[in-house]
Amino acid sequence: METVSTNRAFEGVQGVYRHESATCGCPMTFAVYVPPQAKDGPCPVLWYLSGLTCTHANVMEKGEYRKAAAEHGVIIVCPDTSPRGETIANDEAYDLGQGAGFYVDATEAPWAPHFKMYSYVTEELPALIAANFPADMNRQAIFGHSMGGHGALTVALKNPGTYRSVSAFAPITNPIAVPWGQKALAAYLGPDQSAWRAYDATALVEDGSKVPEILVDQGDTDNFLSQQLDPAAFKTACETAGIALTLNMRPGYDHSYYFISTFMADHIAWHAERLTKG
Numbered sequence: 001m002e003t004v005s006t007n008r009a010f011e012g013v014q015g016v017y018r019h020e021s022a023t024c025g026c027p028m029t030f031a032v033y034v035p036p037q038a039k040d041g042p043c044p045v046l047w048y049l050s051g052l053t054c055t056h057a058n059v060m061e062k063g064e065y066r067k068a069a070a071e072h073g074v075i076i077v078c079p080d081t082s083p084r085g086e087t088i089a090n091d092e093a094y095d096l097g098q099g100a101g102f103y104v105d106a107t108e109a110p111w112a113p114h115f116k117m118y119s120y121v122t123e124e125l126p127a128l129i130a131a132n133f134p135a136d137m138n139r140q141a142i143f144g145h146s147m148g149g150h151g152a153l154t155v156a157l158k159n160p161g162t163y164r165s166v167s168a169f170a171p172i173t174n175p176i177a178v179p180w181g182q183k184a185l186a187a188y189l190g191p192d193q194s195a196w197r198a199y200d201a202t203a204l205v206e207d208g209s210k211v212p213e214i215l216v217d218q219g220d221t222d223n224f225l226s227q228q229l230d231p232a233a234f235k236t237a238c239e240t241a242g243i244a245l246t247l248n249m250r251p252g253y254d255h256s257y258y259f260i261s262t263f264m265a266d267h268i269a270w271h272a273e274r275l276t277k278g
């Protein structure tokens with residue numbers, strides 16, 4: 001692992017790192033904020049998964065998470081959203097290929113050799129974090145935005161013992177039913193829609209995956225709300241399954257990092273409460 005940069009912030013350290021990923025078969029860059037409490041012992045880890053077009057840098061530069069992370073003593077890890085490189089498959093559209101990995105393990109050509117973001121964020125990167133940072137891997141939580149909200153929900157639902165809590169900003173909650181998801185899942189997983197259900201938060205809940213509670217914040221003037229994000233089916237699935245979903249509709253907020261940064265401290269405090277219990 002190579003250190004790209006480190007900067008002192010809120011008495012902790014914001015770092016950017018690069019490593020050769022065996023899972024994605026290319027160099028991958030990620031950001032880690034280590035809070036000041038780490039000098040006294042391992043800290044819990046909160047994963048942030050970003051949305052379409054993002055690298056590790058969008059939330060690092062615009063998410064405003066460091067003050068709350070330092071206050072609560074939480075490490076924040078921000079992976080990239082896909083493998084990248086000139087020799088790696090891509091698409092000219094912003095919602096497929098590089099910058100749009102959808103946190104799945106692709107099975108279809110030309111994506112399958114490198115687009116393994118599910119395994120990358122659930123296996124390879126956690127092992128790297130455990131080996132190189134003052135991280136208490138028995139206390140992990142996960143959140144994300146839009147495509148990254150979809151990633152956070154599906155990763156938590158598929159690994160209920162690993163993450164103590166899960167939340168999302170404006171998540172894609174039912175990708176099999178919306179254009180972004182239908183396009184990406186068809187490309188990465190092929191035409192058999194039964195394979196898509198393993199990466200759809202609403203379908204996972206309908207099919208029996210369970211976490212005790214979920215926090216979601218959603219702007220009501222988000223331009224993607226009706227076509228790509230509509231949380232109605234997810235809300236119904238959670239109600240039926242007995243999952244306590246808190247869905248905060250936020251008047252006047254859009255899909256941007258202005259919205260995310262407004263509610264970032266609330267989400268970190270919510271996770272910190274669950275990460276420091278027990």
Ligand SMILES: N[C@@H](CCC(=O)N[C@@H](CSC=O)C(=O)NCC(=O)O)C(=O)O
Nearest residue numbers: 051052053054058094145146147148257
């Ligand atoms: N370029 C596209 C929209 C891209 C976009 O809005 N990306 C969001 C995530 S959307 C869902 O995953 C984002 O986080 N962008 C990065 C940022 O820094 O804001 C278009 O123009 O429609």
